[in-house]
Amino acid sequence: RIICPLDTACFAATFPPPSSGSSALVPEIYTILFSDRSRHDESQIWIFNPLISRPFPLSSSDQDILTSHVHVAILYLKETEIPEAPGWPFKQRLKFSCLHESITNSLSQLLETRGGIPYITVWNFWIVRTSALSSKPRRPLPEGYTVGRVPEDQLDIVISTSAIPRVPATLKLQANVGIMDPEGLLAAWGYIGIDGSLATLYVLPEYRGKGLATHVAVELLIRFENGGFSDLGYAGNTGYVHSDVKVGNKESEGVMKSLGGTAEWTSSYLHVDSDRFSGFVHSMVADGNQGSEGVMKSLGGTVEGQVGKVYLDVDRF
Numbered sequence: 549r550i551i552c553p554l555d556t557a558c559f560a561a562t563f564p565p566p567s568s569g570s571s572a573l574v575p576e577i578y579t580i581l582f583s584d585r586s587r588h589d590e591s592q593i594w595i596f597n598p599l600i601s602r603p604f605p606l607s608s609s610d611q612d613i614l615t616s617h618v619h620v621a622i623l624y625l626k627e628t629e630i631p632e633a634p635g636w637p638f639k640q641r642l643k644f645s646c647l648h649e650s651i652t653n654s655l656s657q658l659l660e661t662r663g664g665i666p667y668i669t670v671w672n673f674w675i676v677r678t679s680a681l682s683s684k685p686r687r688p689l690p691e692g693y694t695v696g697r698v699p700e701d702q703l704d705i706v707i708s709t710s711a712i713p714r715v716p717a718t719l720k721l722q723a724n725v726g727i728m729d730p731e732g733l734l735a736a737w738g739y740i741g742i743d744g745s746l747a748t749l750y751v752l753p754e755y756r757g758k759g760l761a762t763h764v765a766v767e768l769l770i771r772f773e774n775g776g777f778s779d780l781g782y783a784g785n786t787g788y789v790h791s792d793v794k795v796g797n798k799e800s801e802g803v804m805k806s807l808g809g810t811a812e813w814t815s816s817y818l819h820v821d822s823d824r825f826s827g828f829v830h831s832m833v834a835d836g837n838q839g840s841e842g843v844m845k846s847l848g849g850t851v852e853g854q855v856g857k858v859y860l861d862v863d864r865f
Contacts, residue, residue: 556633556634559582577597579618579620580597587643590718591643595651597614597617599613602650604650613840615654619825641822646673649814663821665818666821668819671815673790673811681769681807681808686766693730694732697726698725698726706739721781723780736764747791749803762803766807772784
């Protein structure tokens with residue numbers, strides 16, 4: 549396990565950190581996560597396992613391994629203490645963000661016997677190539693309109709129009725572009741989230757029909773690609789961004805298509821009540837299955853005994 553506490557957050561993984569002067573020995577199957585549970589009203593946890601790159605749905609054996617990893621991640625998050633973080637002690641609810649459908653399946657399995665899922669929303673996961681946007685033609689802005697960063701004294705309208713809870717302190721740290729009308733009032737805006745996603749894109753109703761949504765999105769992503777937000781810690785130059793678009797949101801889907809984006813899979817935002825989880829999980833591994841045994845060892849597991857499965861033909865009773 550890697551634990552790298554920041555002021556409010558931590559990174560963790562199911563493999564140990566490298567020793568001095570050597571590189572990390574990363575197993576074939578592993579889990580890494582980033583968590584900032586001080587964000588009480590926002591997304592807190594992003595999690596990755598390379599099993600999600602395999603065809604969906606996963607085989608039952610792969611899904612079981614992934615579920616074991618996710619279970620251990622929940623226990624780790626439940627037990628990890630960061631007393632110097634704002635809002636400590638943390639609330640028991642864990643807020644997972646941008647989950648691949650295979651990880652969502654694992655969480656669903658774990659929660660079926662623990663009272664169900666307290667909150668879940670499903671989104672389409674779009675990928676946009678930022679490197680191709682600089683040559684994209686754009687509709688000119690209406691006369692008198694200007695582009696710049698979102699004025700901090702107008703953040704209240706960004707927050708009030710969002711269906712997802714937003715916090716001013718977080719918005720100030722995110723890469724953003726706003727379009728102002730001739731009076732300097734905010735008409736449209738876009739934000740890139742802490743996970744590098746196109747997290748917010750909005751045009752006030754009275755300004756719609758002017759092409760502002762595509763304009764602000766292209767401007768934001770070009771600046772991001774060219775390192776225009778390095779002062780906020782965004783390096784850019786990744787070549788891509790992703791965006792979660794709510795299923796059925798035709799307007800946002802249209803913007804994604806205008807940016808050359810493609811919908812790759814579905815993702816979810818899901819909450820877990822960690823107080824429903826105990827400190828242990830068991831797994832049955834076939835004797836001699838060295839691959840699965842290696843996974844169990846990487847999770848800190850120990851062999852405690854042997855069990856057998858017996859099948860009965862009930863018609864004989």
